[in-house]
Amino acid sequence: MSDCLVVGGGIIGLSLAYELSRRGMAVTLVEQGEWGGQASSAAAGMLAPLKEFTAPGPMLDMGVASLRLYPQWAQTLEEFTAGDVQVSLEGLLTVALNEEEQEQLQTKYHWQKEKGYAVHWLTGKELTEVEPMLTDNAQAAIYSPREGHINNRLLLRALVTACRLQGVKLLSGCVVSGIAVKAGKVIGVESSMGPLRAEQTVITSGAWAGIMLEMLNVSVPVRPVRGQIAAVSSVGIPLRTVIFGTSGYITPKKDGKIVIGATEDESGFQREVTMAGLASILNGVMPYVPALHTAAFLEAWGGLRPATADGKPLLGPIPGWSGLSIAGGHFRNGILLSPITAKWMADYLEQGSTEHLEPFLPSRFISE
Structure with missing residues (x-):
């Protein structure tokens, strides 16, 4: 059994799996298609919170915080994987x-x-x-x-390599057919590669997050x-x-x-x-x-x-379902927000801390 099962292998899922593994957690990452094959590889790699967000508030604060992390985060990733993600600020x-x-x-x-x-x-x-x-x-x-940009395709490639080097169990072409529950707690998923179990399950499946959570009759406004x-x-x-x-x-x-x-x-x-x-x-x-x-x-x-529905991502625990959380809904800012999302979500999964997640908690849409 893994400490954490991450469902969705785009930029958010890969970044989170990488961060959790660096903190010593046993991580399994599953993706139904190719790594970063959806919004992540189709992005332009913009790192521009001051352009992207039109008013002060939690989205701008999050974007600026993530941009500050980027130079060191990218450098560490490049040194670890011997790759080049072409950051240009x-x-x-x-x-x-x-x-x-x-x-x-x-x-x-x-x-x-x-x-x-x-x-x-x-x-x-x-x-x-x-x-x-x-x-x-x-x-x-x-x-x-x-501000500037990054080569998102090279970044995705580097994150896959880093996850592999960190010992993350990578399962591509793995289709999730159900969410496993025992005594009211989510314990993993059922998949085309068999049952996958973990202490914590995180949905990072981008535009498909709503479909995933419908398996538990949970409705989230992700489109x-x-x-x-x-x-x-x-x-x-x-x-x-x-x-x-x-x-x-x-x-x-x-x-x-x-x-x-x-x-x-x-x-x-x-x-x-x-x-x-x-x-x-x-x-x-x-x-x-x-x-x-x-x-x-x-x-x-x-x-x-x-x-x-409100333009902000969904970050944190799913109300009413112990052992289940989500990191998704980043719209066109997944590349920009990936370092800070990984950090804040890892803080929650490791320590239970939701301090930075308050404006983004799923509870604003979901009640127990």
Whole structure:
């Protein structure tokens, strides 16, 4: 029997299994498909809480805390696995192309500055000094020099390697058919690979978390939202920094690709790329960097992001079910929030501490 059974092998499940194993716990991690095969591999790897969250509050606090962990967390992971996850915290521009956008952006800048965050207001030549490829139509931007991105696919690969080296029992292609209960306590799951038992079971199955918990007649408001993303070649387009606008983002990666995106559409569990989605991506980003018109197209992909009713993740114990907890509903911020989620959830599983989990507890939706 394991100390902890983690159900779902995306970025959250892998990060949690890695963290728990580093704390000396015996961990089993199960995934019905491929490791990180859903939202995690379909992400752009953004590490940008100041861009992502529009107001002060627990989500921004969590995002900033996780970003602070990232440099050391990634370095430790790279040293342990002898890999490279291509962290780039070299700055990010959020750009306004017209007066209305500029007014909205300036309001955001003022409260972020008042809160003490490292942001700068740029106009005119200051914009092209930071990013020469930016359109001449840019009127202003918030520059956040400490945000950036990571190669999420390399990160997932490194976490799988790290879990394996740490002795985590990794079971891919393992389909869970039921949640095992004994004397009112969850003791594991029934699966296509036989019964799997543990002292603690954690659901980290992303957009499928609701389906998993329905096995116990527990309803949680998690739904899939499709995100479609594309990549083009960076040849002849030497972008320096990430660019965000109201209609898309442009992320220069260290592997020679520029990742552009992204759509948000509710299509059930369909993750295919559509022509309408691809057109939306391309039309959304080209006004910010005109040179993208000549970029060589490389690939496009889609993933299902786990969205919740109030936009906050579900972290912590499931009321009424001893031995069962959840870490999910991170929407498009799973990559950013994975280090802090792993830390806080490991604190709960190891010590019973819910101090940091209070704003995210499932009890806000589920009663005993």
